[in-house]
Amino acid sequence: MHEKFGCKVGLKSPAHITLLPPFWMHEEKEQRLTADIDDISSYAQPFTIATKNFSAFKPGTIYADVVVNEKLRSLKAAIDMFFSVSDYKIKTETLPFHPHITIATRDLRKKDFYEAWTHFETKKFMAKWEANALSVLRHNSKNWDVIHTSFFKM
16 A cells, blocks of 8 residues: 555554553643553453455545454453543543554545545455454654553463
């Protein structure tokens, strides 16, 4: 995507599945946030994540589609529940949960989207791996950095 269409946004963060939309927070609250993420992670157990091909939010985002399973759905629900009652004032997602791994997004021009999508729409991509942690990312005004990782109990 970068070589053919100049898309860089997808390269500015590690591959991830977003469980909580981006939010702004004072740095002095991060220590408390990471402790709370550690607590949430302590109740989760590793589980398998699988992808099944590619999909798109037309006409601007192309992504690897993640298969929703009950453990992923439960983790998302626990995170949403925690943050909906916490005093962080972080909004949880109001749209239905649609886990995905973004390949190209905001800098994929509409005129290029359809050419790129014809490449990806029939391409097969089946992968599986063990999800074993939650990570907190912080934007440094250029990229997203992982600032904390909490491993699930084994």
